[in-house]
Amino acid sequence: MFLAYRFLEHQSPEALSKMLWQHKIGHQITFNQGVHELWVVDKAYATEVHRLIAIYEGHAPQEEVVINSSHAKQKNAVLNKNTLYLACKQYPVTLFLIAITLLVSLITQLGTSYASLGWFTITPIIVENNLLYSMPLSSMWDTHAYWRLLTPAFVHFSMMHLVFNLLWVWEIGRKIEKLVGAFVWLIGVLIMAVASNTFQYWDVQSPLFGGLSGVVYGCIGFAWLMPYIDSKWPRLISKGLMMFFLIWLGIGYTDLPSSLGLGNMANTAHLVGLVSGLVCALVYGLLIKRR
Incomplete structure (x- = not known):
């Protein structure tokens, strides 16, 4: 596991944790020295985790957060084809x-x-x-x-x-x-x-x-x-x-x-x-x- 993020006192970790589980990224939220910490299971997810953290903090470009419907449909079609393979x-x-x-x-x-x-x-x-x-x-x-x-x-x-x-x-x-x-x-x-x-x-x-x-x-x-x-x-x-x-x-x-x-x-x-x-x-x- 690696420490991926240390939350500020006013930040709630629930939203980020939900995003990570939606992307099937194993993690744990711990409480240490008065603040919450995000620990991620595998360093292979580091890039994706940092991208989601940027979205969580509101630093990501809007186009990364809101995807137009046609692009979403194309992405879903590809995901549906690969779902069984990835699951296996x-x-x-x-x-x-x-x-x-x-x-x-x-x-x-x-x-x-x-x-x-x-x-x-x-x-x-x-x-x-x-x-x-x-x-x-x-x-x-x-x-x-x-x-x-x-x-x-x-x-x-x-x-x-x-x-x-x-x-x-x-x-x-x-x-x-x-x-x-x-x-x-x-x-x-x-x-x-x-x-x-x-x-x-x-x-x-x-x-x-x-x-x-x-x-x-x-x-x-x-x-x-x-x-x-x-x-x-x-x-x-x-x-x-x-x-x-x-x-x-x-x-x-x-x-x-x-x-x-x-x-x-x-x-x-x-x-x-x-x-x-x-x-x-x-x-x-x-x-x-x-x-």
Whole structure:
């Protein structure tokens, strides 16, 4: 991170911060020695940041601030063509995670097609004479099907569950990926998914569970803890949002979700995912401090 701007006492940082987020520039506003400071994640954005600061201060030429409609339409057309490419370049792991989840949800028909569902559960399931049979966890080790430790994360059993998880993976996961890089984010996703799936199976002794909820809770835990480890890390999770996820975690241990028609929640996966995210934050924080 680098210090890009020190606000005057009468200046409010909200407007500049909003402009930076609109341009997808990771940053953090801190308060130091009586004034606000703007810290930007990557020096590669320095030129764009200085341009936006000039606009914020009112020093930029008017034509840079107000664009005529024809030019705006041309610019939007170019942006629309490049949006997918840029997104794939910036958030490859997050987009792949979303794409494979949508594909698996389609193949399994949201968990209603047991024949295809058995390809992705942590242990194989077999349907014979309208009866459902599951194999022990040892069968996964015996056949070296280690990918089954991961694939339950892609299985969802309702549209609401699918949309909820994908929205949070996109909202928080892509920001984490941009801050830590695709490789580190991939390792984090694998750890969160495998840990939450494994402990959930050990808890219920049944392969009929799934979802990205463990990864979502891992994202929440990681993003919440990092600003406490590194003061320059942007605060992606508010206290209110963290409280919401903790309350929802607690509700999962009650009968309320079932009474609302949401079914049984994979509570252990949620809890282990959260703990995994916190542990990943601690390890990552120690590593970056040693650089």
